[in-house]
Amino acid sequence: MSAATEKRSRPSESNVEHSLRVDRLSVRFRLPDATVSAVTDATFTLAAGECLALVGESGCGKSVLVSALLGLLPGNAEIRGRALLDDLDLLSCGERVLASRIRGRRIGLVPQSPAAHLTPVRTVGSQLRETISVLGTAGRDARAAARRYAGRARLGEQHLDRYPHQLSGGLAQRAATALALAGEPWLLLADEPTTGLDRPLVEATMDELARLRDAGHAILLITHDLTAARRVADRVAVMYASRIVETAPTTELFDQPRHPYTAALLDALPERAFRPLPGFPPELTRLPTGCAFAARCSRADRRCDDRPELVTVADGEVACHHPRGG
Numbered sequence: 001m002s003a004a005t006e007k008r009s010r011p012s013e014s015n016v017e018h019s020l021r022v023d024r025l026s027v028r029f030r031l032p033d034a035t036v037s038a039v040t041d042a043t044f045t046l047a048a049g050e051c052l053a054l055v056g057e058s059g060c061g062k063s064v065l066v067s068a069l070l071g072l073l074p075g076n077a078e079i080r081g082r083a084l085l086d087d088l089d090l091l092s093c094g095e096r097v098l099a100s101r102i103r104g105r106r107i108g109l110v111p112q113s114p115a116a117h118l119t120p121v122r123t124v125g126s127q128l129r130e131t132i133s134v135l136g137t138a139g140r141d142a143r144a145a146a147r148r149y150a151g152r153a154r155l156g157e158q159h160l161d162r163y164p165h166q167l168s169g170g171l172a173q174r175a176a177t178a179l180a181l182a183g184e185p186w187l188l189l190a191d192e193p194t195t196g197l198d199r200p201l202v203e204a205t206m207d208e209l210a211r212l213r214d215a216g217h218a219i220l221l222i223t224h225d226l227t228a229a230r231r232v233a234d235r236v237a238v239m240y241a242s243r244i245v246e247t248a249p250t251t252e253l254f255d256q257p258r259h260p261y262t263a264a265l266l267d268a269l270p271e272r273a274f275r276p277l278p279g280f281p282p283e284l285t286r287l288p289t290g291c292a293f294a295a296r297c298s299r300a301d302r303r304c305d306d307r308p309e310l311v312t313v314a315d316g317e318v319a320c321h322h323p324r325g326g
C-alpha cells in the first residue's frame with residue numbers, strides 16, 4: 001500500500017489484509033499455424049484501497065490478462081505463472097472454485113458496456129434482487145439489500161423500478177456497478193469502463209471508481225485513456241506487445257516517464273504535444289527476441305537486440321536499456 005493510500009480514509013476493516021499478487025503471468029494461444037504471445041511475464045501487486053491502471057495500445061494483451069484472472073480464457077489458451085488472490089492461486093484453483101467462490105463474490109467485473117450487462121425486459125431492482133439472491137448476500141430482506149447495493153453505486157432508490165432503457169448512460173453504468181457490488185467482492189476489475197462515453201461521463205465514472213477505492217475496494221482499471229487513468233489510479237502499469245514495460249506511481253509516471261514508450265503515449269495526448277506515435281506494434285505471433293519497442297524507438301541501438309529485464313527504478317520499474325532520466 002502506498003503512503004498516499006494510507007493517508008486516505010482507511011479501507012473498511014474486512015478489506016484491510018486483501019491483496020492480489022500476480023507473478024510472471026503468461027498466456028499463449030496455440031493456433032494451427034502460429035502461437036500468439038498475448039501476455040508475457042506480467043508481474044504486479046494490488047492491495048485493497050488501491051487502484052492500478054493498466055494502459056497500452058489496442059491488442060497489447062490487457063483484456064487477455066483480465067480474462068486469465070477470471071478463468072474466462074478459451075480452451076486453446078496456455079497459462080503460466082501465479083495470480084494469488086490472498087492465498088488462492090486463481091490460475092490453478094479450477095473452474096468450480098472460480099465459479100462458486102471467486103467470480104462475483106471476491107472479484108467483481110465492472111462491465112465495458114452496461115447496456116449489455118442489463119436485461120432489457122426487467123426492472124433494475126428485480127435484476128439486482130435476483131443477483132443478490134444467487135450470490136447469497138440478501139440477509140433477511142432482499143429489497144433492503146438491493147437498496148443498499150444501489151446506494152453503494154450511488155443509484156437512487158427511485159431508479160430501481162425502472163427498466164434499463166429508461167436510464168441515462170450514467171445511471172445505467174451505476175446500475176451495472178450495483179450488480180458488480182452485489183456479491184461483496186473486494187477486488188473490482190474494470191476493463192475499458194468508459195468506452196464510448198463523453199468526457200463528463202468518463203470523469204464521473206472515474207470519480208465513482210475513486211470512491212469505491214476509498215471505500216476499501218482494490219481496482220484494476222484497464223484503459224486506453226491516460227487522462228482518465230490519471231484521475232483515479234495510484235499506480236500505472238504500461239503494457240507493450242504483451243509485456244509490462246514500466247510501472248510507477250501515477251504522478252511520477254506523468255511527470256517523469258522513464259520508458260520511451262510511456263513518453264510517446266504521453267506525447268500523443270491532446271493536452272500535451274498531440275503527436276501520435278508513428279508505426280505499429282509487432283505481431284504477437286512474431287515478437288522479436290530483443291526489445292519489442294526498438295523498431296519504433298528513437299533511443300534504440302544494438303544493445304536493444306537483447307531484451308531488457310524489468311528492473312526497479314525509484315518507486316517503479318522499467319524495462320529499457322536507455323531509460324529517460326537514467
Ligand SMILES: Nc1ncnc2c1ncn2[C@@H]1O[C@H](COP(=O)(O)OP(=O)(O)OP(=O)(O)O)[C@@H](O)[C@H]1O
Pocket residue numbers: 029036038056057058059060061062063064065074076224284
Ligand atoms: N482466443 C484467442 N485466440 C487467439 N488470439 C487471441 C484470442 N483472444 C485474444 N487473442 C489475441 O491476444 C492479443 C491481445 O488481445 P487483448 O484483447 O488482450 O488486447 P487488448 O490490449 O485488450 O486490446 P484492446 O485495447 O483493443 O481491448 C490480440 O492480439 C488478440 O488478437
Ligand code: NI
Pocket residue numbers: 062063064191
Ligand atoms: Ni481489451
